[in-house]
Structures are given as structure tokens and as C-alpha cells.
Amino acid sequence: MTTFTINGKTVAVDLRAGTTLLDYLREHGFFSVKYGSDKGETGSDSVLVDGKSMNASLMLIHTLNGKNVETVESFAHGREVHPLQDTFIEEGAIQCGYCTPGMILAIESLARENELPSEEDVKDVLAGVYCRCTGYVKPVKAAMHYLIAKNGDTR
Amino acid sequence: MKIVGQKTRRVDGLALAKGKPVFADDIPKKDFLYLKILHSPIAHGRIKSIDKSKAMAVNGIAAILTHEDFPIHYFTSAGQGYPEPSPRDTRIFDDTVRFVGDRVAVVAGESLEAVEKSVELIRVDYEELPAIFDVRESIDNKTIIHPGKDGFSFLHDAKRNISANIDEELGNVEAGLKESSHVFEGTYFTPYAQQASIEPHITLTWLDENDRLVIRTATQVPYHVRRIVGEVLNLPVGKIRVIKPRIGGGFGGKQEILNEEVCAAVTMATGKPCRLEYTREEEFYAARSRHPQYVTYKIGLMDDLSINAIDMEILQNSGGYGPHSLTVMSVTASKTLALYRSPNIRIRANSVYTNLPPAGAYRGYGAPQGFFALESLMDEISEELQVDPILLRKKNYYVEGEEVPIAKVLGEGRDGFPVILNTNGIEACIDRGRELIDWDILRKSEKTGIFRRGVGLATVAQASGIAGVDMGSVFMKMNEDGSFNLNVGATDLGTGSDTALAQIAAEVLDVSVDKIIVLSSDTDTTPFDTGAYASSTTYISGAAVKKVAEDILRQILEQGKLILGVNEAKIADNSVIADNGKSITYQDICTKSFYTDHQKQIQATASKISYDSPPPYNATFADVTVDTETGFVKVNKIVSITDSGQIINPQMSEGQAEGAIPQSLGMALSEFMIFDEKGRAINKNFEDYHIYTSIDMPEIVAEFVYTNEPTGPFGAKAVAEIPINGPAPAVANAIYNACGVRIRKLPITPEAVLTEFQKITDEG
Numbered sequence: 001m002t003t004f005t006i007n008g009k010t011v012a013v014d015l016r017a018g019t020t021l022l023d024y025l026r027e028h029g030f031f032s033v034k035y036g037s038d039k040g041e042t043g044s045d046s047v048l049v050d051g052k053s054m055n056a057s058l059m060l061i062h063t064l065n066g067k068n069v070e071t072v073e074s075f076a077h078g079r080e081v082h083p084l085q086d087t088f089i090e091e092g093a094i095q096c097g098y099c100t101p102g103m104i105l106a107i108e109s110l111a112r113e114n115e116l117p118s119e120e121d122v123k124d125v126l127a128g129v130y131c132r133c134t135g136y137v138k139p140v141k142a143a144m145h146y147l148i149a150k151n152g153d154t155r
Numbered sequence: 156m157k158i159v160g161q162k163t164r165r166v167d168g169l170a171l172a173k174g175k176p177v178f179a180d181d182i183p184k185k186d187f188l189y190l191k192i193l194h195s196p197i198a199h200g201r202i203k204s205i206d207k208s209k210a211m212a213v214n215g216i217a218a219i220l221t222h223e224d225f226p227i228h229y230f231t232s233a234g235q236g237y238p239e240p241s242p243r244d245t246r247i248f249d250d251t252v253r254f255v256g257d258r259v260a261v262v263a264g265e266s267l268e269a270v271e272k273s274v275e276l277i278r279v280d281y282e283e284l285p286a287i288f289d290v291r292e293s294i295d296n297k298t299i300i301h302p303g304k305d306g307f308s309f310l311h312d313a314k315r316n317i318s319a320n321i322d323e324e325l326g327n328v329e330a331g332l333k334e335s336s337h338v339f340e341g342t343y344f345t346p347y348a349q350q351a352s353i354e355p356h357i358t359l360t361w362l363d364e365n366d367r368l369v370i371r372t373a374t375q376v377p378y379h380v381r382r383i384v385g386e387v388l389n390l391p392v393g394k395i396r397v398i399k400p401r402i403g404g405g406f407g408g409k410q411e412i413l414n415e416e417v418c419a420a421v422t423m424a425t426g427k428p429c430r431l432e433y434t435r436e437e438e439f440y441a442a443r444s445r446h447p448q449y450v451t452y453k454i455g456l457m458d459d460l461s462i463n464a465i466d467m468e469i470l471q472n473s474g475g476y477g478p479h480s481l482t483v484m485s486v487t488a489s490k491t492l493a494l495y496r497s498p499n500i501r502i503r504a505n506s507v508y509t510n511l512p513p514a515g516a517y518r519g520y521g522a523p524q525g526f527f528a529l530e531s532l533m534d535e536i537s538e539e540l541q542v543d544p545i546l547l548r549k550k551n552y553y554v555e556g557e558e559v560p561i562a563k564v565l566g567e568g569r570d571g572f573p574v575i576l577n578t579n580g581i582e583a584c585i586d587r588g589r590e591l592i593d594w595d596i597l598r599k600s601e602k603t604g605i606f607r608r609g610v611g612l613a614t615v616a617q618a619s620g621i622a623g624v625d626m627g628s629v630f631m632k633m634n635e636d637g638s639f640n641l642n643v644g645a646t647d648l649g650t651g652s653d654t655a656l657a658q659i660a661a662e663v664l665d666v667s668v669d670k671i672i673v674l675s676s677d678t679d680t681t682p683f684d685t686g687a688y689a690s691s692t693t694y695i696s697g698a699a700v701k702k703v704a705e706d707i708l709r710q711i712l713e714q715g716k717l718i719l720g721v722n723e724a725k726i727a728d729n730s731v732i733a734d735n736g737k738s739i740t741y742q743d744i745c746t747k748s749f750y751t752d753h754q755k756q757i758q759a760t761a762s763k764i765s766y767d768s769p770p771p772y773n774a775t776f777a778d779v780t781v782d783t784e785t786g787f788v789k790v791n792k793i794v795s796i797t798d799s800g801q802i803i804n805p806q807m808s809e810g811q812a813e814g815a816i817p818q819s820l821g822m823a824l825s826e827f828m829i830f831d832e833k834g835r836a837i838n839k840n841f842e843d844y845h846i847y848t849s850i851d852m853p854e855i856v857a858e859f860v861y862t863n864e865p866t867g868p869f870g871a872k873a874v875a876e877i878p879i880n881g882p883a884p885a886v887a888n889a890i891y892n893a894c895g896v897r898i899r900k901l902p903i904t905p906e907a908v909l910t911e912f913q914k915i916t917d918e919g
């Protein structure tokens with residue numbers, strides 16, 4: 001039996017060995033976490049595990065005991081969207097949107113661990129999330145706007 | 156204009172930002188069968204027998220279908236309008252396999268694990284046939300890849316392995332070349348490159364409560380999916396509903412009817428809901444890619460630098476099947492030959508079969524291949540003749556008011572329609588880009604030392620939809636709160652076309668964009684559209700939206716006048732205002748029309764077919780640094796300036812350019828498929844096939860010069876494809892400017908640069 005929390009809710013699961021977190025999440029309706037490749041290169045399978053952006057397709061469910069998993073589903077509360085989501089829309093950082101949840105998680109994990117991230121830091125974390133639509137120009141811009149608004153300044 | 160030309164929040168932005176379940180796979184899949192394809196492990200062979208007994212015995216397996224389960228019927232997977240200008244050389248499953256990755260069987264079972272296990276247990280006995288891997292050895296080879304298919308529609312010459320051929324001449328090229336003072340020639344190669352949408356191909360099918368087949372699929376062409384699945388499975392289209400939800404990128408790859416018919420066949424055979432998704436690895440070797448081409452131009456110039464003759468040859472690799480083989484070549488020719496004026500033009504082109512994966516549609520559709528060749532050669536000419544490359548180009552552009560004769564002879568597999576240029580902003584694009592890239596300084600800067608910096612330019616064209624072929628249609632109705640439902644057949648593949656169409660409607664109706672409720676791409680509820688390809692949505696579907704909104708506006712005015720009981724009135728501030736001062740709001744007009752006064756639903760439909768396809772133009776500049784010790788090329792900056800007529804949404808249009816640029820840089824520097832001596836793809840994942848990530852990106856500047864295209868909605872031309880044409884040749888030209896190395900084969904690898912650099916230093 002493995003016990004962990006997803007978006008604040010504790011779950012206890014007993015699954016066959018080899019089940020990945022991605023399998024589990026998609027089966028349970030957390031559809032913001034997506035398949036992009038088998039080795040996690042695309043990062044469309046990103047989740048936050050204890051605040052850090054990780055590839056759900058590379059995490060076996062039984063290794064998650066006691067961990068705290070977050071997906072983008074937890075970011076908006078009712079009709080209120082997270083400011084990072086809002087900035088992504090405002091800046092035109094979303095095209096097809098397939099990579100968007102992964103990008104938002106990557107930026108959010110950076111924002112939590114680094115108070116004054118630079119544009120280079122943003123590009124570094126986004127390197128783990130492939131986007132074939134935007135060329136990363138507007139996502140990076142959106143991230144910087146969000147971080148500046150949040151922290152008052154960046155490095 | 157209040158809304159057109161402004162940025163606006165995407166109509167689907169909120170759902171996407173929140174990670175809502177809007178993609179094809181985002182539905183609960185209780186009772187679904189999971190499907191897996193058994194792919195051919197060999198490049199060419201005949202299937203002698205298939206033993207599925209062990210595979211069927213795996214727990215949870217519901218069905219295994221092979222060529223034995225289907226009548227012989229040939230179609231094309233190209234996902235084009237009817238009749239398709241691609242050879243009908245494909246069966247759902249065939250008894251012959253023609254590339255490593257060709258479909259042999261489909262296994263359906265209750266879990267992915269079960270089908271993965273089962274697929275391994277199918278025993279296929281192949282008679283291996285000789286395979287052709289080099290496109291230059293295909294024509295008249297002893298091995299015939301599609302024997303017995305002579306006379307198939309749009310298959311040029313099966314006996315000679317030629318899937319498609321173009322042979323056209325305007326004027327007299329031989330004489331034109333003879334007359335010319337200077338003649339230059341070059342052959343250029345572009346490789347297999349992948350669309351690499353982050354969402355793979357995914358299809359879900361089921362029977363609804365009335366036993367109609369529902370296909371929920373990541374497609375760019377819902378109506379073609381319906382027609383082709385209907386044809387292959389012998390189902391009337393009325394029994395099929397195709398739904399395109401949000402899709403995770405297409406870039407042409409999802410124009411293909413890749414697996415929809417297979418998934419549907421299993422649902423029809425079992426009655427069960429089915430799901431078929433390609434893994435990333437399958438995307439690389441079993442989906443489609445860009446057609447590799449050898450393109451040769453011979454260009455004759457007069458003393459005054461005017462082009463007198465262009466002789467063009469294309470040798471294109473179709474792979475094992477021929478989807479898009481004719482039309483991609485035709486675009487290679489028609490788009491490149493629409494840029495520079497030449498009284499004598501000839502095109503001789505062959506697309507040939509090989510035993511490598513079939514190529515398909517990919518953003519730019521033949522134009523990137525052609526412009527890499529043409530714009531490289533233009534640079535070589537300017538170098539040889541010691542003239543300014545910008546001057547040489549400006550001397551030869553077609554200008555506004557001129558007819559582009561090539562458009563007439565090269566249509567979509569038939570004669571095309573004449574193009575008279577109403578708008579051509581190419582010179583303004585160049586002038587702006589030249590400034591932004593620091594051309595005049597960097598072009599002539601010191602080129603010595605280990606790191607050498609240079610700048611290069613490419614100028615390119617595209618089209619706005621396919622003249623006389625593409626059609627869009629829409630339905631609109633008014634609601635009593637003054638909102639409007641806009642149901643469009645057009646397909647938003649992540650480009651933002653739903654938003655652009657909403658902006659066009661909002662502009663006409665003088666309401667805010669949030670009053671337009673867009674529903675797109677559902678064959679049951681939205682009217683016909685040929686689909687999202689050939690940069691057609693804004694220009695064609697946008698024009699249909701403008702038409703329908705104008706009709707609605709006229710009806711609002713009419714109803715307003717009737718309700719007010721006046722003869723003269725006008726529309727302002729969301730109201731109908733009579734000359735006598737009486738007025739009524741949109742809301743009240745609709746409410747009264749529903750319930751009390753002159754009752755009717757304000758609604759309209761419109762279709763748009765265009766016989767024009769005005770070219771957008773673009774100038775792309777690259778600033779690169781070459782490390783002459785390693786051959787490594789670093790792209791510092793790309794400036795991409797486009798004339799797309801009136802821009803509907805500047806932010807989204809910039810996004811189109813910003814996204815196209817790294818795709819082209821990938822083709823220029825890092826992206827290509829490698830096959831071993833048995834035709835097996837080697838680089839089948841993103842570690843080995845390198846697409847641009849955030850840290851690889853150079854500085855990007857994407858801007859637009861505005862022209863007002865009289866045939867487009869609010870003056871718009873297309874935007875989606877053109878920015879992909881320029882970066883690769885601009886980079887190649889910049890490398891030459893930096894270090895004198897001319898590479899005619901993509902991708903430009905460090906080894907290639909180093910080898911060539913060594914050669915010139917040795918010579919020097």
C-alpha cells in the first residue's frame with residue numbers, strides 16, 4: 001500500500017508494480033498530465049512532487065509514499081485562476097496548450113525555490129518542457145512577467 | 156477597426172491554462188479496448204502467412220485484424236479533398252510491406268499490457284524482397300515497389316517507381332538560358348524532418364446510443380476523416396461523426412488519415428470503444444515527415460541582373476507510399492517560382508517510391524525544400540557576380556499588379572488559377588529586417604579568428620489557401636443576451652484560428668470577442684470545411700465568417716426596423732437606432748424576435764471558396780557565429796519580417812513566426828532521420844532527434860509589415876506557414892558570410908562545416 005497526497009487529498013493505492021504516476025493520474029482524471037514520450041523528454045507529463053517539477057512517466061507509484069503531488073488542476077480555485085495561468089493567457093504564451101501545464105509547473109517550482117530567478121533560470125527549467133508551437137518566446141516572457149509581479153524584481 | 160488588428164485573449168486560453176480535459180484522450184476510458192499496431196520489421200516483403208493463435212491466447216485480447224480481414228481496396232491516407240491528388244496506393248492492411256514500420260496487424264485488448272504482450276506473439280512469415288533506400292536508384296530499378304498499380308488514379312508510372320511527375324514549361328528555357336549572359340546551377344538536399352507535435356497521433360472511436368460511429372481524433376481534417384473512413388469501411392458518412400477536440404499541434408502531420416480507419420474498423424468489428432495512440436517512437440518511424448528532396452536550379456541572368464530563365468528539377472523521396480507526393484512538389488515549384496520574375500520557366504519533377512517511411516504534409520509543404528535551394532543559389536550568384544544580394548533580389552521580384560504565370564499551370568493536381576499580385580510587401584520586409592539585424596555592419600565585419608560572425612538573408616513566399624479547392628463554411632445564430640454562436644467547420648490545431656475567426660465576427664457585429672461562442676470541427680454540428688492546411692483558415696474560413704456576420708448584421712437591422720416600425724435606421728452601440736430617435740438594443744431585438752414581435756431566429760450560413768490565393772511574403776535574416784575549430788554553428792539572432800496583409804491578431808501572428816523559426820532551424824542544423832542499412836530508423840526519440848528547446852533558442856524578432864489585400868477578410872493574407880521557409884537558407888547564407896563555407900545539404904552538421912572549412916583553408 002502506498003499513501004500520498006494529490007492536490008491536497010490523501011490517497012492510498014495498491015497497484016501492480018510498474019504502474020507509473022502518469023498511468024495512475026490519467027486513469028483518475030488528472031488529464032492535465034499528458035503523454036509526450038516514454039522517457040519524459042517532452043515534460044508534458046510534469047507534476048510537482050514535494051514542490052519540484054518531475055516527470056510522472058518516470059515515477060513508479062510505489063516510490064511515492066508520503067509524498068505530496070500537485071498538478072495544474074489544483075492551481076485554479078473555482079473561477080479564480082492562478083496569476084501564472086492568467087499571465088500565460090494574457091501574453092499569448094499558449095498555442096495548442098499541450099505543453100502548458102508542464103510549463104506552468106516548471107515555472108511555479110522555480111518561483112517557489114528561487115526568490116530572484118533570472119531569465120536564464122527560466123530558460124533552464126523550461127528546457128525540460130518541449131513546446132513545438134511557441135518557440136518559447138512568449139512563455140519565457142510570461143514567466144518573467146509573473147516572477148517580476150510576484151517578487152517585485154528578478155536578478 | 157476595433158478588434159481586428161488587436162491582441163485578444165484566446166477563446167480557448169482559460170481551458171488550456173487550467174489543464175482542462177479538452178484533448179482527444181482526456182475522457183474516461185472505462186470499457187475501452189486498447190489498440191496496438193504490429194509494424195513491419197523489414198523494409199520490403201510479402202507476407203506469406205500470419206499466425207495469430209498465440210497472440211489471441213493472451214488474456215484480455217478481443218481481436219486481431221490483418222489484411223486477411225479486409226477486402227482489397229486502395230485509398231490514399233493523404234487527407235485531402237476529393238478526388239485526392241495523391242496516388243491511391245494504400246490499403247488498410249496489405250499483404251506487402253513497403254517500409255520498416257508499415258502496418259501489418261492491429262491488436263485490440265482490455266489493457267495496454269495485454270496488447271503489448273500479444274503484439275510480440277504474432278508470427279509473421281515474410282518473403283523478403285529487395286529494397287530501395289537511395290532515392291537516386293529508384294527510377295527504373297528492377298525492384299518495383301507498387302507493381303500492378305498502373306492506372307491507379309494519380310499514380311504516375313508504377314512500373315518506373317514514379318509516384319508523381321511534373322513536366323511544365325512556360326516560354327522556352329533552353330533558348331532563355333542560351334540568351335543569358337550568366338548561367339548558374341546548384342543542387343540542394345533537404346532530409347526527412349519530423350513535425351514532432353508534442354501530442355502524438357491519437358484516435359478514440361465508439362458507437363453512440365444510435366449505433367453511429369463516433370471518431371474523436373487529433374486531426375486537421377475532420378471532414379476528410381469522415382469521408383475516407385466511410386470509404387475504407389464502406390459506411391455511409393451519415394453513420395459517422397468526427398469530433399476534433401483541442402489538438403496538441405499538427406503542423407501537417409495530422410492531415411494524414413494515419414490510424415483513424417484502423418481504430419474505427421476495430422470498433423465496427425467488436426462493437427467496443429477503442430483507443431489507438433502512437434508512442435513517441437512510433438511517431439518517428441511510422442507516422443509522416445517532410446519529403447526529402449534534391450532540388451536543382453539552373454538560373455540564367457542578363458547583364459542587367461534580370462533573370463531570363465529558371466530551369467528547375469526535383470527528385471523527391473515519397474517513401475513506401477505516395478501521400479502528398481504530387482502536391483508537395485507542385486508547391487516546391489509554384490511557391491519558389493512565384494517570387495522572382497522570369498520569362499522562361501521549366502519544371503521537371505519526379506517523386507519516387509523507396510522503402511523508407513512515407514512522407515506527408517509538414518508546415519510549408521514543399522516550400523522550405525525549394526527555398527533552401529533557391530535562396531542559397533541566389534546568394535551564390537550574388538557572390539559570383541559580386542553584387543549586393545539584396546539588390547539582386549530586389550531587381551527580380553514580381554511587383555504589385557503583375558501576373559504570376561506559374562500559378563496557372565501548377566494547381567492542386569490540375570490546372571490552377573491565375574494570380575495577379577494585389578499586394579507585395581517584400582521590399583518593406585527586407586528594409587525593416589536589414590535594420591533590425593544590423594546587416595550593413597555585420598555583413599562587412601572582420602571575418603577572422605576562431606569565432607566568425609556573419610549574417611545571411613532569405614526571402615520567401617507562400618500562398619493563402621489553395622485557389623479553387625479550399626472551402627470554408629459557417630453557421631451563426633443570435634442569442635437573446637446579444638451573444639452569437641459561431642459554428643465553423645474550420646479546424647484550430649493550436650494556431651488560434653478559433654480566436655481569429657471570433658475576432659472577425661466580433662468586428663463585423665461590433666461586439667466584444669467574448670460575445671462570440673465558437674464551436675468548431677464537429678461533423679455533426681458544424682458545416683463543411685476542407686480543413687486546416689495550406690495556410691487557409693484565416694483567409695478562406697475567415698472570409699466565410701465575415702460573410703455570415705454581415706448577413707446577421709443585416710438581419711438585426713431589418714428586425715430592428717420591423718420592431719420599431721420604421722423604414723430608416725442604423726446600427727450603433729449594439730442597438731438599432733431609427734432616424735426619429737427611437738432605438739432598440741441587440742438583446743431586445745433578439746428577445747422580441749423569439750417571443751413577441753415578427754418572430755424568427757436570426758441566423759445565417761455562408762460558404763467561401765476562393766479563386767485567389769494571394770502570396771504572403773517574408774524576409775528572414777540570420778546572425779550566426781561559426782566556431783571554425785569545431786564547426787559548430789551558433790545562431791545568435793533571427794529576424795523574421797512578414798507581409799501577411801492585415802494582421803487579425805498581432806500577438807498570435809507573432810507566435811506563428813516564433814514557433815516556425817525553431818522548426819526551420821532544426822531542419823537547418825539538427826533535425827534529420829537516420830536509417831541503417833536495412834532501412835530501420837535509428838533516431839526514434841527526442842534524445843537522438845534533437846528539436847529546439849528553450850535553451851537552444853536564439854534571440855527572435857518577429858514583425859509584420861502591413862499591406863491591405865483586397866481579396867482577404869479585412870485585408871488579411873495567410874500567416875501560418877510562411878515563417879518556416881526562411882530560417883534554413885538564411886542560416887546557410889550567414890554561415891557562408893561568416894567563414895566562406897557553402898553547405899548545400901541539410902542539416903548543416905559541425906562535421907560538414909569543418910570539412911568544408913578545412914578545404915578552403917587548405918586551398919587558401
Ligand code: FES
Nearest residue numbers: 096099131132133
Ligand atoms: S503550445 Fe503547443 S506544444 Fe507548446
